[in-house]
Amino acid sequence: MSVFSPAAVIAAPQVFEVKTLASRAATALPGSLLESALYVLLAVVWIVALLALTGLALIYLERKIAGHFQCRLGPMRVGPHGIFQTVADTIKLLVKEDFVPDGADKVLHVVAPFLALTATILLLVILPLSPILQAADMNIGVVYVTAISGFGVMGILLGGWSSNNKWSMIGAMRAGAQIISYEISATLALLVVVLFAGTLRLSGIVQSQADGWWIWRAHGVGVVAFVIYVIASTAEINRTPFDIPEGESELAAGFHTEYSGIRFAFFFLAEFINMFLVAGFAATFFWGGWMPFHVGGLDGFNSVMDLVPAGAWFAAKTSALVFLVMWFRWTFPRLRVDQMMRLEWKILLPVGFVNLFAAALVVLYGLYFFPGT
Amino acid sequence: MTVQAYTLDDLVKRLDPQATEGASQQYFLNLGPQHPAAHGVLRVMLFLDGETVVRAIPVLGYIHRGIEKMGESLSTRQFIHLTDRLDYLSALMNNWAVARTVEKAAGIEVSPRAEWIRTIMAELQRLQSHLLWLGVLGMDLGAFTPFLWGFRDREELTYIFEETIGARLTMNYVLPGGVMSDIHPEFAARVKKYVAYIRPKIAEYEALLSGNVILEERLRNIGRLSAEDAVSIGATGPVLRASGVALDLRKASPYGAYDKLEFQVPVGTVGDSWDRYWVRFEEMRQSIAMIEQLLGGIPEGPHMSVKPAVKVKLPEGVHYGQLETARGILGVFIAAAGGSDVPYRIHLRSPTFNNLWSVTRLAPGWRIADLVAILTTLDLVIPDIER
């Protein structure tokens, strides 16, 4: 029996050289301030472009997927196969009246959508799309992810509370209870991978899967953690069957009942990007992120897999997970608020704890596939 | 005189927690008249404690059109053209209920062919109505897909109706003495094709909805209506049958061609939302079976026994007729002064009126989300309640 040595885990081969935009800026700083600033600017442009393009693509995808699930075509009129429908809708939302209801807390009402979107942007910064397409790579990556995704609920709570509408208020309170509860399970699931990878750095977690993704290398605990993460994070981003804070047939529109125009668009965009983020993180932690499909020891096979660029691997995995989340939405009914809480506190949380403990044992005894390499 | 009527404001003041005991967590919330779960302009004033309903007060009158007052200056044949605006999903059955009452009062014979046409049209519409309900149920519980599936399958039926009747939703087809026009030559073939199409679809719905654990969680044991309460409330149709009372006028006092048909009346056991859901689901199957049997033998003969120009005079007295629509018993009360085809007073006992009232018994103690489930399994059509 081997003595537990984190070094053995951390010493996973650095198959890809990770060069984030932030590290490039830092490297350039002693030499040229201009170059460094350019890298920072590039990072900002990258994040904004990612936000806008992913938003457009996801909204279009959701409409098309919904359409085909429901035996119809989805948008077909604006542009070929309706690809400009979302652009048209964006323009419509931009020119709509920005409305603050009577008796609302004006400042908070205006600020809330920005808070929701800020949390989303802050998370985009750390998402590793490929070894070079990552704005910043922190050594406390996982802590950062957990902290910031909890911050997003602030926007929802403030938006619902400041609207001076009882439906909004109920939606906001439901959102608060739901997001904070499911945060725990999502974090527990991520901790399983942290145990295996031995690092909190997201690029390090991806690198640690060079011999195989944690979902199958970890002897079952990885699968359980993955399932918990998908359920909990679906709840965190308010998607069906957990769209309780905005359940339209119960609460009109929940926390964003009183929002219109650009501010509604912000909430909407934040929600869609959050779906992308959740899928991206699930891919990063459990499916190897941008890491190609590798099997430890089969170097020939691995080098064939490496022919597909890292970014493409990430895109494929994330798309599959996004599709899964959309599939949920167009199939399931909505849970009731107390059933949702019961699922978290009585099922997911205990299972998550037991799973974390089991994962610790697996790591301690090196029972996972390819422990030494 | 000691009896004193009061107003909604008085009731609100009486219930207002702020006025009685100072600080309280209870508050009022208006569900509707503009609300996605209200299916029209139903307004339910909710007195809530957190999310739990303490008291539900339905407030009506947002779509009251005074149809009974109008009926006092229209002949019964003209009045039939208003009845499809009551429960627009059972338009033909509403027509039929009034026509039947007039026929019984005036002693008009109806040919077997007309009865046959009425029966198959009624069953097709019951199926259509339940399909729409199924879709709306899914949407109310947060699943959007069944809604569009329901509408897709309903559409073909709408075309079949349009071919014969000329209207898609507000159909005026049944008149005292028969039906307005004979069925379209293609009718039987199209219905046969549709029956073959819809059978597997029902199984598909079952797979999508009935087998879903979330749906079951949302409906089981929610809003239990005991048989005793259901009868006392005068609930009829699937709501009553879900509570375990096997009352179906098609079986209990057959009319039209129902006495020649073989069918079962699905009856629930505990009267919760799940039973109401299940009863309607089974009724769809029964309707399909009935349509198939009806397609087997179409009697020949005229479709109308009264010439359109003839005034249907009502004898003096009180006449009452009733019939089972997709939502329950529709009663037609006619008080005639005699010698005229215009009733002195006409009153419609609409099934959803009573069914809605059960909300006041069912809602307390449940959450808002359950209230939505209860409302949707009651299958409300608001214009039918308010007339």
Added chain:
Amino acid sequence: MEANELQEVVLAFASGAKVREKTDRPSLTVPAASLPDLLAKLKADERLSFDMLLDHTAVDWLERGVLELFYQLFSTRHGHTLTVSAEVPREEPVAPSVSGVHLIAEWQEREVYDMFGVLYEGHPDLRRLLLDDSWVGHPLRKDYRDDHMIERPK
């Protein structure tokens, strides 16, 4: 039970009841004051068990100066029906509420109050049902007029 037989049995029950002529189902007219008792007895009796109040409405007989209240009873056990009617004067339309016997009467009586102005004694929640609280008059009375009514051309 046959219609005639039923009528006989019910007549024995109700003091002061008369058979109401010119109806198409078993019917009787009773004094308004005896309504709650009678309906409760009809509900409790084993042979009759009129447990469902299917319908309650009124007719304004302007010439006779009375409002006739109709109660359509139905037995879910036996499947038979009975119409009970009672007359109250138009000028002072007060009737006892039967909402203690049949729950739904609460709403049906509210509708009749709304449309005919019949005041029900002992009603727990006597408010207008379909019309607004500020409405003046009771529209289904035959002599009801308001500024927005259009007479149908003859």
